[in-house]
Amino acid sequence: MAKKTIGILGAGYAGLLALKVLQSKAKDVAITLIDRNDYHYEATDLHEVAAGSVKEDKISFPIKDVVNPNITTFIKGTVTKVDKATKTVEVEGQAPMTFDYLIIALGFASETFGIKGAQANALAMDDVETAQAVHTHFVKQLEDYRVTKNPDNLKVIICGAGFTGVELLGAMAEHKAEYAKIAGVDASEIKLMCVDASPRLLPMFPTDLVDYAIKKLAQKDAMILSGKGISEVTENGIIFKDRETEEEGELNANTIIWTTGVSGSHVMQDSGFDARRNRVMVTPELQDPEDDHVYIVGDVSAVMDEASGRPYPTTAQISLVMGHTAAHNIIASLTGGSYEKFTYSSIGTICSLGNTDAIGIVGKSSKVKGYVASVVKKMSLNKSLLETGGVKELLSKGRFDLYH
Ligand SMILES: Cc1cc2nc3c(=O)[nH]c(=O)nc-3n(C[C@H](O)[C@H](O)[C@H](O)COP(=O)(O)OP(=O)(O)OC[C@H]3O[C@@H](n4cnc5c(N)ncnc54)[C@H](O)[C@@H]3O)c2cc1C
Structure with missing residues (x-):
């Protein structure tokens, strides 16, 4: 029997987490991962590159480091459109990719809200x-x-x-x-x-x-x-x-x-998805409501938080969990297993004010500030890096400058 093909668009937090789960748990599949860069970057650290605190290589690593070539083909290319009817993805200047299942994880773009200039x-x-x-x-x-x-x-x-x-x-x-x-x-x-x-x-x-x-x-x-x-x-x-x-x-x-502020990737609108600010309201299983073989995760998706009655915010932490859920559900579909609904329980939110100062909430409501908060922030960045890149990337790119 021909292997089922799974496309993953975007090697950010959501895309790489989905890749990791599929590579370790899915059987008899052929995965194609597409990203416009041949490296993954930790978007949560972009401000440090902009400020000159770190060089770009400190917040990025080669995608090939996390690709298992026996299962996954990586294509460096820019996705321009998804055609659900023909199950193809258009990639600038390259042959289209076809898929049985698709995970769209194309992330965010700045939103100018039409402000002049x-x-x-x-x-x-x-x-x-x-x-x-x-x-x-x-x-x-x-x-x-x-x-x-x-x-x-x-x-x-x-x-x-x-x-x-x-x-x-x-x-x-x-x-x-x-x-x-x-x-x-x-x-x-x-x-x-x-x-x-x-x-x-x-x-x-x-x-x-x-x-x-x-x-x-x-x-x-x-x-x-x-x-x-x-x-x-x-x-x-x-x-x-x-x-x-x-x-x-x-x-x-x-x-x-x-x-x-940010919106989702313009590819969503260009592909005719029913999207608001390029975010598609997905099912609790993270599927496109119009196509249960298409999963939409991370900053291009919106999923309702029933507790608050509002969509979840767009964060790296949530993107990682979404990537996991989407991969799990594709495996469930392939094996006749049970689907899981997206759930998220925040472990906290920390906003840095420089390298050694921050404010935040840990757990449900514990307040932290100052140096302690900055250490918690670095630990959470390390956790994300471990999840996307594994131990090798954590050891070479992790934030271990905890003592000053
Ligand atoms: C400065 C800053 C600080 C932040 N701090 C935090 C924080 O402390 N905690 C937190 O949880 N969140 C934080 N966020 C938000 C977080 O970074 C995003 O929610 C997260 O990056 C979304 O993950 P994602 O996987 O959906 O997409 P992304 O991380 O945006 O990844 C998308 C991937 O898709 C690729 N891609 C995009 N378009 C195309 C295309 N057309 N073709 C091919 N490839 C494409 C990109 O190259 C990228 O690899 C911060 C964001 C910023 C900018």
Whole structure:
């Protein structure tokens, strides 16, 4: 009997976890994994590349390291479309791939919400290349300052003080002295700002933890400006409206980074999936409601959390569990086993404020902050790395800088 073919699109958290489970448990299958890169990257660490804290190779590893060539073929290519009717996947410049089962795990992309000038003038931080580009751009501004003496070269505006924006601000604040050295100025002249429309930041954390984060960042002269809705991004700044006073204001900087939110991959819309912000509302078993051989996981999917009555957030932790569930259910379909519904119980959420400071909730409601929280964060990053890459990648890329 011909082997059943399983396609996995995307070698992020969800895709690699699904691969790991299928490679170890599925029998008589041929897997094809497709990613636009030949490396996996830990998206949760992109802000550290953008800030210059780590080099890109510290947060990535070759996909071939986790591929079993006896079962899996890896294709480096960009997926452009999924055609469910013909069970094929179109890959830019390559022959289409056919499948019996498919796991779509194509991840996230920055969302500009149609804000004028954002696409053209703000830098995204979607993947390793764009995170690197943020760092290269800022360093160039700092170098140019030596000639131009334009204070805007020393300024950064991070648009969006959600999880990603705050983590980036915290990471950049740690490097002010190094940035200042490149420009030949005092560290106090480097201006880091993070602007957000919401008056209440990081709603997933209690107010006292958020206040702690704002205070600690302000002590490093990294300012969060809340309640300011960005209406336009220009070539060298932003225009915003104060939510309370309704007054318009302007801030200038030659480095503007966009972290206001993400949607799923555009491939979902391009393929005609019934998607909102490129996320498909899947069944509890993580299947496309229109095709039970197509599983949609990670940031391209939305699954209802019955406890809260809202879809689960899009996180790496949830993506890993989804990858596992989808793989389990494909094996169940092949072997006549029982399907499992997606369930998730959070082990906690930690937002870093630099390398040795963080805020978070561990378990259901235990608050942590400061150095202890930063250690918990590194342990959770190590756990993800172990799950996607195994012991080899953990030992070479793990975060063991716990003591300072
Ligand atoms: C700075 C930052 C910090 C974060 N911190 C946390 C955190 O602390 N905790 C947490 O749980 N979550 C965090 N997140 C969110 C988390 O990173 C995402 O939820 C997670 O990456 C989603 O995983 P995924 O497997 O769905 O997709 P991704 O990790 O985005 O992987 C998608 C994969 O698909 C590939 N791909 C995309 N498009 C194509 C295409 N067209 N063709 C071929 N390949 C393609 C990509 O190369 C990538 O390998 C953070 C995100 C950011 C940006």
